[in-house]
Amino acid sequence: xxxxxxxxxxxxxxxxxxxxxxxxxxxxxxxxxxxxxxxxxxxxxxxxxxxxxxxxxxxxxxxxxxxxxxxxxxxxxxxxxxxxxxxxxxxxxxxxxxxxxxxxxxxxxxxxxxxxxxxxxxxxxxxxxxxxxxxxxxxxxxxxxxxxxxxxxxxxxxxxxxxxxxxxxxxxxxxxxxxxxxxxxxxxxxxxxxxxxxxxxxxxxxxxxxxxxxxxxxxxxxxxxxxxxxxxxxxxxxxxxxxxxxxxxxxxxxxxxxxxxxxxxxxxxxxxxxxxxxxxxxxxxxxxxxxxxxxxxxxxxxxxxxxxxxxxxxxxxxxxxxxxxxxxxxxxxxxxxxxxxxxxxxxxxxxxxxxxxxxxxxxxxxxxxxxxxxxxxxxxxxxxxxxxxxxxxxxxxxxxxxxxxxxxxxxxxxxxxx
Amino acid sequence: xxxxxxxxxxxxxxxxxxxxxxxxxxxxxxxxxxxxxxxxxxxxxxxxxxxxxxxxxxxxxxxxxxxxxxxxxxxxxxxxxxxxxxxxxxxxxxxxxxxxxxxxxxxxxxxxxxxxxxxxxxxxxxxxxxxxxxxxxxxxxxxxxxxxxxxxxxxxxxxxxxxxxxxxxxxxxxxxxxxxxxxxxxxxxxxxxxxxxxxxxxxxxxxxxxxxxxxxxxxxxxxxxxxxxxxxxxxxxxxxxxxxxxxxxxxxxxxxxxxxxxxxxxxxxxxxxxxxxxxxxxxxxxxxxxxxxxxxxxxxxxxxxxxxxxxxxxxxxxxxxxxxxxxxxxxxxxxxxxxxxxxxxxxxxxxxxxxxxxxxxxxxxxxxxxxxxxxxxxxxxxxxxxxxxxxxxxxxxxxxxxxxxxxxxxxxxxxxxxxxxxxxxxxxxxxxxxxxxxxxxxxxxxxxxxxxxxxxxxxxxxxxxxxxxxxxxxxxxxxx
Numbered sequence: 001x002x003x004x005x006x007x008x009x010x011x012x013x014x015x016x017x018x019x020x021x022x023x024x025x026x027x028x029x030x031x032x033x034x035x036x037x038x039x040x041x042x043x044x045x046x047x048x049x050x051x052x053x054x055x056x057x058x059x060x061x062x063x064x065x066x067x068x069x070x071x072x073x074x075x076x077x078x079x080x081x082x083x084x085x086x087x088x089x090x091x092x093x094x095x096x097x098x099x100x101x102x103x104x105x106x107x108x109x110x111x112x113x114x115x116x117x118x119x120x121x122x123x124x125x126x127x128x129x130x131x132x133x134x135x136x137x138x139x140x141x142x143x144x145x146x147x148x149x150x151x152x153x154x155x156x157x158x159x160x161x162x163x164x165x166x167x168x169x170x171x172x173x174x175x176x177x178x179x180x181x182x183x184x185x186x187x188x189x190x191x192x193x194x195x196x197x198x199x200x201x202x203x204x205x206x207x208x209x210x211x212x213x214x215x216x217x218x219x220x221x222x223x224x225x226x227x228x229x230x231x232x233x234x235x236x237x238x239x240x241x242x243x244x245x246x247x248x249x250x251x252x253x254x255x256x257x258x259x260x261x262x263x264x265x266x267x268x269x270x271x272x273x274x275x276x277x278x279x280x281x282x283x284x285x286x287x288x289x290x291x292x293x294x295x296x297x298x299x300x301x302x303x304x305x306x307x308x309x310x311x312x313x314x315x316x317x318x319x320x321x322x323x324x325x326x327x328x329x330x331x332x333x334x335x336x337x338x339x340x341x342x343x344x345x346x347x348x349x350x351x352x353x354x355x356x357x358x359x360x361x362x363x364x365x366x367x368x369x370x371x372x373x374x375x376x377x378x379x380x381x382x383x384x385x386x387x388x389x390x391x392x393x394x395x396x397x398x399x400x401x402x403x404x405x406x407x408x409x410x411x412x413x414x415x416x417x418x
Numbered sequence: 419x420x421x422x423x424x425x426x427x428x429x430x431x432x433x434x435x436x437x438x439x440x441x442x443x444x445x446x447x448x449x450x451x452x453x454x455x456x457x458x459x460x461x462x463x464x465x466x467x468x469x470x471x472x473x474x475x476x477x478x479x480x481x482x483x484x485x486x487x488x489x490x491x492x493x494x495x496x497x498x499x500x501x502x503x504x505x506x507x508x509x510x511x512x513x514x515x516x517x518x519x520x521x522x523x524x525x526x527x528x529x530x531x532x533x534x535x536x537x538x539x540x541x542x543x544x545x546x547x548x549x550x551x552x553x554x555x556x557x558x559x560x561x562x563x564x565x566x567x568x569x570x571x572x573x574x575x576x577x578x579x580x581x582x583x584x585x586x587x588x589x590x591x592x593x594x595x596x597x598x599x600x601x602x603x604x605x606x607x608x609x610x611x612x613x614x615x616x617x618x619x620x621x622x623x624x625x626x627x628x629x630x631x632x633x634x635x636x637x638x639x640x641x642x643x644x645x646x647x648x649x650x651x652x653x654x655x656x657x658x659x660x661x662x663x664x665x666x667x668x669x670x671x672x673x674x675x676x677x678x679x680x681x682x683x684x685x686x687x688x689x690x691x692x693x694x695x696x697x698x699x700x701x702x703x704x705x706x707x708x709x710x711x712x713x714x715x716x717x718x719x720x721x722x723x724x725x726x727x728x729x730x731x732x733x734x735x736x737x738x739x740x741x742x743x744x745x746x747x748x749x750x751x752x753x754x755x756x757x758x759x760x761x762x763x764x765x766x767x768x769x770x771x772x773x774x775x776x777x778x779x780x781x782x783x784x785x786x787x788x789x790x791x792x793x794x795x796x797x798x799x800x801x802x803x804x805x806x807x808x809x810x811x812x813x814x815x816x817x818x819x820x821x822x823x824x825x826x827x828x829x830x831x832x833x834x835x836x837x838x839x840x841x842x843x844x845x846x847x848x849x850x851x852x853x854x855x856x857x858x859x860x861x862x863x864x865x866x867x868x869x870x871x872x873x874x875x876x877x878x879x880x881x882x883x884x885x886x887x888x889x890x891x892x893x894x895x896x897x898x
Contacts, residue, residue, distance in 0.1 A: 092604040095868040096611060099875020106880055251424060252888065261883040268884040273627060273845070276838035280630045 008078065015071050018064055030057035048138070048169060050145040050177055058144055062116040069112045073105040110260040117141060123267040128275035131183055133267045138179045142199050145177045149412060151205045152198065153180040154191060158336060159209040160184070161390035162374075164400040171404050176205070176412045187214070188313040189241055192320045193227035202328030205411055207403075209374070210358070211336040212350050213389050215313055216304040228253035239315045244308065289387070293341045297388055301345030306353060314357055321361055325368040330411065333358055334403075336374040339388045340381060370410070377402035419459035420892055421669050422621055429456065430673070437677055442599040446573050449677070453576040457541070464540040467505065472575045474501060475550040479557040479564035495558045499551065506547045509540055514744030542582030544741055548708055550575055553589035555712055562590050570596040577679070579670040583663070583893055585684040585704035588711075592679070600678025605864035610675030612863035612875070613668045619878045620665030620853065621893070622886035624846050628658040629891065631839055636813055636821060646836045648828040652806040654843045655813050657850045660688065662894045663702070668860075682707075683861075687854035689805070692797035694758040697805065705741070709734050727763070732756040742812075747822075751811040758804065 034041075034053035041052045049055045080101050084090050090097060113119035117140045123133035142150070151168065153159050160182040168178040181198065183190070195206065228236075228250075236242050256263030270278050289296055321331050335358050337343065343351075358371040374380075377399050384395035391399060419426045433452045437445055458465045478498040485491045507515075553574070556562040565571040573596045580587055635643075635651030643651075667684035674681045688701035698706045714734040720727040732753070739752015807829070814822045853860065863871065 092864065093608055095866065095871020096608055096875055098868070098872040099879070102872055102876035103879040103883075106876065107883075259883050261880055265884045265886070269627075272885060273842040274838060277627070277631055277842040280634055284634060 008075070011071050011074070015064070015067050018067065022060060022064055026057055026060060027053075030054070030060065048165070048179065049141070050148070054144050054146070055141070058141075059118055062118045066109075066113055066116065066118065069109055073109055077101060077105055107258075107260050110264065114260055114264060115140060120267075123271050125270075125275070128270075130267050130270045130275075132264070133270075135181055135183055138181055139198060142179060145179070148175065148177045149203055149205065150201070151176050151178040151207055151407070151411075152200070153178065153182055153207050153209075154186075154194060155182050155208040155210065156186040156214060157182065157184040158211055158213065158389055159207070161386075161396060162209045162334075162336060162399050163207065163403060164396050167397060167400045168404060171401075172408060172412060176407060187309075188316040188320075189236070189239075190227065192235075192316050192323075193229075193232055195320055195324060197227050200324070200327055200329050204329045205332060205407070206324055206329050207332045207334070209334045209336045210354070211338050211374075211389065212304055212346060212354055213338060215310060215354050215357075216306055216350050229257045230254060235319070239312060239319065241312045241316070244312055293339055293382065293385075293388060297339060297341035297345045300388060301342055301347075304346055304350060306350065310353075317357075318361060318364055321364050321369045325364070325366050329368065331369045332407075332411075333361065333369065333371045334374050334377075335371060337380050339385045342388045372406070374399075377406070419456050421666065422618065422888075422891070425459070426456075434676060443569075445600075445677075446569050446596060449578075450569060450572045450576060453573070453578040453581060456578040457576065457581055460541050467509075467540050467543070468546065468576060471502065471505065471547060471550050472572050473568070474498070475554050475575075476565065476568055476571045478554050482554065482558050483564040491558065495554065498554045502547050502551050502554075506543055509543055511740075511744040545584045545586055546575055546581060548586050548705075548741075549580075549589075552586070552708060552712060553593070556589050562593070565593060565597070567597070577674075579673040579679075580681060583666050583670070584702075585667055585670065585681050586708050587681050587704065588708070591682060595679050602678050606675050606678065608864040609861065610672045613672030613675065613860070615672075615875065615878045615882070616853070616860060617665040617668030617670075617672060618886075619882050620661040620668065620850070622888065623881050624661030624850050625658045625665060625894075626661075626887035626889070626891055627885065628654045628661070628843065628846055629887075631843065632658050632813070636818065643828055643837075647839065648825050649806070650837065650839050650843050652810055652825070652829075653847055654839075655809050656689065656802070656806050657843070657847045659809065659812075659894055660685070660850055660854075661846075666893045685854075686857050689802050689851060690798055690854055692794060692801055693762045694755060694801075695762055697801070698755075698759075705738065709738050713737065724767075728760050731759050731763070735759060745815060747811050747815050747818075751808055754808050754811055758808075 031053045033056045037056070038052050041049050041055065077098070081098055084094050084097060110119075114136065117137050120133045120136040120140065123130050124137060125133075142152075153163050153165060160180060163180070165178045165180040168176070181194065183194070186194070191208070200206075236245070261268070266278070276283075321333075324331050335355055338346075355373070362369050362371045378395075380391065380395060384391055386392045419429060429452070433448070436448055440448060454465060454468070457468060475498060478494060482491055482494050482498075485494060553562070553565075553571075557564045565574070570593065574589060574593050577592070577596075632651060632655045635647065635654070664685035671681045671684075682704055684702060684704050686700040686703070688697055691697045691700050714730055717730040717733060718726050719730060735756030736749060736752040739748045739750070739755070742748045742751070807826075810822060810825050810829075814825070859866070863874070866874070
């Protein structure tokens with residue numbers, strides 16, 4: 001404690017001087033650093049960093065914000081500590097109360113840090129991917145893509161495996177900057193809460209790849225608890241989803257809103273305990289699947305049906321496209337495909353129903369919603385899939401190229417018009 | 419209602435608020451009602467057995483105390499023991515013994531069609547039956563006066579912190595606490611809160627994080643492993659069961675402290691012990707003490723010569739193994755520890771007989787102390803690995819002899835590489851060992867320096883929030 005007291009004044013001075021330096025020379029320092037690390041940044045980010053100088057400046061600002069937050073929280077802790085010391089009544093429980101306060105302050109710090117690229121970079125791993133960390137980094141980087149139109153890929157792992165953002169940025173990055181904000185296992189309500197939390201702007205294109213698995217896989221949307229907050233409760237009730245969520249998933253989501261450390265536990269556990277242990281259940285599930293797609297499809301297809309969640313999904317997606325349109329965003333919904341074997345075994349009425357609903361969506365949102373059949377880009381065959389729902393790399397590239405052609409014609413203005 | 423569920427936390431909050439508002443007698447009544455609600459939450463039908471055990475032993479103890487004739491006294495005790503053991507035997511062991519009996523007969527070419535009953539095992543039956551039995555025996559021995567107030571005795575048997583997974587608190591320790599008004603002090607409450615936090619940390623961070631890996635390692639078709647994974651799985655289970663059970667015991671002791679009660683330690687530093695005798699003084703201490711006081715010593719203990727001591731040890735450990743459950747694996751586990759105790763005892767006797775004169779009574783300074791420390795550490799490491807082999811029997815279960823044999827083969831091969839699981843298992847294991855190393859300090863949290871308290875509480879809470887598993891998984895020892 002004595003040492004901490006001694007550090008207080010130098011810390012205040014350091015933060016103030018840092019902010020002043022940033023205000024005076026932040027942009028120049030960033031440009032210099034960008035020149036030095038340009039190649040490295042391009043290699044690490046796979047071309048996803050729109051402007052290296054802006055990127056570095058953003059990280060410096062984040063560092064300063066985090067330093068300031070840490071300092072303020074430290075000062076609050078000190079004040080509380082002094083107050084407790086003055087009151088005899090709390091003497092015995094002083095350590096316990098300060099421990100609780102420390103935990104609370106740490107959560108406040110994580111709440112701030114959770115909006116920064118710096119914080120999430122600590123959890124980034126290119127090989128053993130932490131989906132949430134990747135998502136948060138890309139989301140935090142969105143405001144830095146300026147001067148170009150932006151395409152945001154949303155949805156579940158099918159969007160991820162169907163559209164290659166790196167290829168898109170390589171081919172049309174200068175006119176349309178693409179970022180992928182997908183999370184595996186995402187369902188309709190997650191999409192709504194995710195898009196509400198995205199820093200979207202007028203003219204952004206939201207692209208989502210949807211297939212029968214999304215609508216009829218009977219998911220209830222309890223996966224992405226990070227974005228479901230107290231403010232969403234009225235909507236969840238109004239849209240008829242309250243009974244579809246398990247009480248534990250609702251509790252967990254709301255607890256995550258109060259305790260950011262709890263909300264980010266999957267990424268922290270990933271980092272601290274390693275990828276194999278945390279993903280063991282998923283790995284086991286993947287291994288348990290039959291290698292024969294035909295047999296796997298025959299087993300899986302009867303499970304796909306229009307259950308109680310379908311109506312809720314429809315209501316939620318309708319709300320989402322309305323909200324996106326109101327924010328001036330264009331929405332491109334791709335009626336995607338699954339493995340031909342699964343398609344064969346599945347009730348054909350499901351696809352009809354899905355396509356019918358998506359066409360209805362097109363009428364919402366003041367003409368800002370477009371629905372395209374995935375087959376317009378290419379009709380996938382069995383060899384295009386790695387499993388029942390996901391494209392292989394080659395099919396992903398082919399699909400992306402076709403999508404780029406479509407986007408170039410439909411959305412992206414000719415070079416030089418921006 | 420498990421300790422790591424939201425329902426329990428709400429229940430606890432209500433109980434504590436009420437408890438602090440009312441007087442001693444009403445407190446006891448309220449705690450009994452709360453404990454029955456807690457137990458009935460699993461299955462209300464279990465309440466009948468709990469009530470029967472409580473009132474039967476309450477009545478037996480009163481009769482035992484009032485009976486002047488020693489022979490009739492003995493008969494009463496026998497009646498009490500037989501009734502208690504019959505209840506536990508019926509619910510826990512019937513199917514096992516019926517099946518084993520049929521198998522034995524079939525080896526001699528005979529056939530018996532004993533009915534297999536679909537019996538639901540009442541949660542914690544072994545714990546509260548042993549608790550209740552210890553009371554009757556103590557009254558019989560004259561160590562304890564029979565409880566006059568049935569409410570006090572009901573509270574002793576059913577007090578929710580210890581009801582389903584111990585510690586098996588003996589009547590002479592807990593009954594007076596039920597009888598007399600509790601005296602609160604701030605330190606006790608602070609220590610109680612700390613123990614609860616520590617227990618939750620052990621459960622949701624150490625035990626529940628390791629649980630999927632252990633389940634995977636023991637699932638059919640996984641073993642044998644070519645790398646060091648076999649050892650890792652055993653380490654993981656050793657730390658999982660420690661985190662799970664000692665975590666439960668910590669929460670139980672913490673909850674008791676919050677209500678002004680004191681429970682005995684159930685765990686000290688079991689994986690930092692050098693031999694089986696030490697191990698059983700550190701692991702599930704309340705059961706070890708029960709077995710020692712009510713089984714080993716009545717059998718004659720170590721006072722009737724070497725052979726009788728060996729017999730008594732083996733009987734005690736085998737029954738201790740079977741206490742955990744009906745199955746050959748538990749029997750084998752008890753036998754394994756019995757053999758370890760016998761070997762250790764024999765080795766000690768031999769050492770004393772052969773080398774005692776050569777060992778100097780006082781050691782010279784410096785190097786020998788260090789040498790002794792190294793020797794101590796080596797024995798700790800060696801005995802930990804022996805304990806892990808015992809856990810293999812415990813965890814694999816009777817139906818998985820193939821897994822046990824494949825593990826035993828791979829355990830003998832020196833691992834040439836470690837899988838990706840090594841880091842988390844060793845990391846969480848190191849945490850478990852650290853908590854064991856500092857176990858005595860954990861109990862006097864209120865006397866720590868304020869800085870250490872702040873760091874410890876913040877670290878434990880942050881660990882629970884960011885690394886914990888919150889799927890409301892049950893505690894391993896509930897099944898016993």
